[in-house]
Amino acid sequence: MELRQLQYFVKVARKQHxxxxxxxxxxxxxxxxxxxxxxxxxxxxxLFVQKGRNLQLTPVGKLFLGRAESILSELERAxxxxxxxxxxxxxxxxxxxxxxxxxxxLPTVVAGFRQKHPNVKFRLRQGTxxxxxxDVVNGELDLAFISPFPERHEHVIGELLLQEELYAxxxxxxxxxxxxxxxxxxxxxxxxxxxxxxxxxxxxxxxACAKAGFVPRIGFEGEETDTIRGxxxxxxxxxxxxxxxxxxxxxLQPAKVRVIEPLVTRSIGLIQRKGEKLPLVAEVFYxxxxxxxxxxx
Numbered sequence: 001m002e003l004r005q006l007q008y009f010v011k012v013a014r015k016q017h018x019x020x021x022x023x024x025x026x027x028x029x030x031x032x033x034x035x036x037x038x039x040x041x042x043x044x045x046x047l048f049v050q051k052g053r054n055l056q057l058t059p060v061g062k063l064f065l066g067r068a069e070s071i072l073s074e075l076e077r078a079x080x081x082x083x084x085x086x087x088x089x090x091x092x093x094x095x096x097x098x099x100x101x102x103x104x105x106l107p108t109v110v111a112g113f114r115q116k117h118p119n120v121k122f123r124l125r126q127g128t129x130x131x132x133x134x135d136v137v138n139g140e141l142d143l144a145f146i147s148p149f150p151e152r153h154e155h156v157i158g159e160l161l162l163q164e165e166l167y168a169x170x171x172x173x174x175x176x177x178x179x180x181x182x183x184x185x186x187x188x189x190x191x192x193x194x195x196x197x198x199x200x201x202x203x204x205x206x207x208a209c210a211k212a213g214f215v216p217r218i219g220f221e222g223e224e225t226d227t228i229r230g231x232x233x234x235x236x237x238x239x240x241x242x243x244x245x246x247x248x249x250x251x252l253q254p255a256k257v258r259v260i261e262p263l264v265t266r267s268i269g270l271i272q273r274k275g276e277k278l279p280l281v282a283e284v285f286y287x288x289x290x291x292x293x294x295x296x297x
Contacts, residue, residue, distance in 0.1 A: 003075075005039040006068045008032050009047065013065050016054040091281040092121040096132045096144035100201065100225045101268070104244045106145065113288050120281055129200040136273050142282040148200055149269025158271035161293045164242050166204065166264040169254040171235040177255035184212035184259050191219030191237040193228050201266070205240045208264040229254055240264060 011021040012032065022029040040047050047061035057065060097106050110122055125141060132144040137155045149160045168187060170177050176186060188209075194216070195202040209216045219237045222228045225245035232239050233252035246256050270289060272278060278286060 001039065001042055002035075005035045006072060008035045009039055010065065010068050010072060012036060012048070012055060013057055013061065016056065018055065089117060089281075090119045091279060092123055093279075093282050093285050094123045094125070094140070094142045095285075096125045096127050096135055096141045096146075098128065098132070098145065098147055098200075099126055099223075100147070100242055100245045101145050102126060103225065104247045105268075109289060109292055112292065113285055116288075117281075117284070120285075128198045130198065133271070136271055139273065139276075142272065142278055143286065144271050145268065146271050147266050147268045148204070149267040150271070153271075153274075155274050156271040157274045158269050159290065160267055160269045161289070162268050162296070163265045164244060164268055166201075166208075166240045166242050166259065166266060167246060168238060168240055168257045168259050169229065169232045169246070170238045170257060171232060172253070172255050174238075174255060176257055179257055181258040181260045183261040184208055184264070185214060185261075187238050188212070188214035188216075190217070192216040193220045193222060193231045193237040193239040194218050195228065196221050196223050199223065201240075201242070204264065204266050208240065208259075208262055211262045226250075242266060 008021065008025065008031075011025055012018055015021045015024070018032050018036075019029050022032045025032065036047070043060075043064070045060045046058055047064060048055040049058055050056075095106075106124070114120065125135065127135065127144075129146060129148075132141070132146050133150070133153070133156060135141045136144050145161075146158075147164075149158065150156065151160075168176075168182060168184070170187075170190075176182055192205070194205060206216070220231055222231065225241055228239050229241060229245070230250070230252045231237065233250075233254040240259070270286070272286075277283075
């Protein structure tokens with residue numbers, strides 16, 4: 001069975017006339033009739049019956065038409081996807097990110113890129129450190145923002161984009177809320193609002209507390225920066241959050257205090273699958289990101 005046979009069959013089924021189908025296909029009527037005949041011989045059933053000057057689908061022909069149209073539609077979609085893959089001005093970029101970068105960084109770079117490339121689409125996926133690496137390795141994402149940046153990994157490569165400082169957040173009216181800066185050990189007796197275990201920010205905070213000489217007492221756990229910020233603002237504890245997660249102003253707003261001893265930072269990078277060429281549109285976006293972060297350094 002050939003693709004041409006399916007195309008001719010669908011066209012005849014829609015026009016209900018061989019001559020009209022041949023005219024639209026820009027081929028001889030005999031070529032269309034021959035392909036339909038060969039298709040019927042291969043299937044072992046008639047697909048059309050003559051009704052006056054027109055052709056009418058048999059019950060089997062109607063059944064086959066649905067499948068044939070589905071096949072041709074999928075093929076057309078596949079061809080379109082390949083063309084989009086090769087065209088940097090259209091197509092889709094599949095990018096992952098941790099929640100803490102979805103508040104400010106991701107919207108900023110996506111909006112900046114779409115000003116220059118308005119026809120490009122983005123498919124966004126939020127995830128944890130391990131899930132983002134997994135999705136890049138499995139080919140479900142083209143690129144992923146990630147923190148901390150894995151400088152060595154068997155299956156992904158990338159670029160370190162920036163180092164971001166983490167700030168202590170405490171409820172308004174807290175004894176440390178008006179301080180310009182503090183030492184982390186000054187929070188050793190506080191109840192901490194922490195990320196759940198699968199989030200990399202949790203380990204960064206735990207390691208910083210260990211450097212300051214204490215193990216934090218965890219009172220609450222959350223999975224999003226907004227939740228943690230809200231709980232701290234409500235007075236249930238203290239925490240450490242990246243600066244970008246504190247840019248948005250909300251009704252429940254904690255006080256932000258710089259930590260100078262030890263200085264707490266996290267690395268943010270961009271990763272892709274090792275040994276695999278990016279789609280052209282994702283490659284253009286990658287170059288845009290490199291220029292964007294070069295300007296911000």
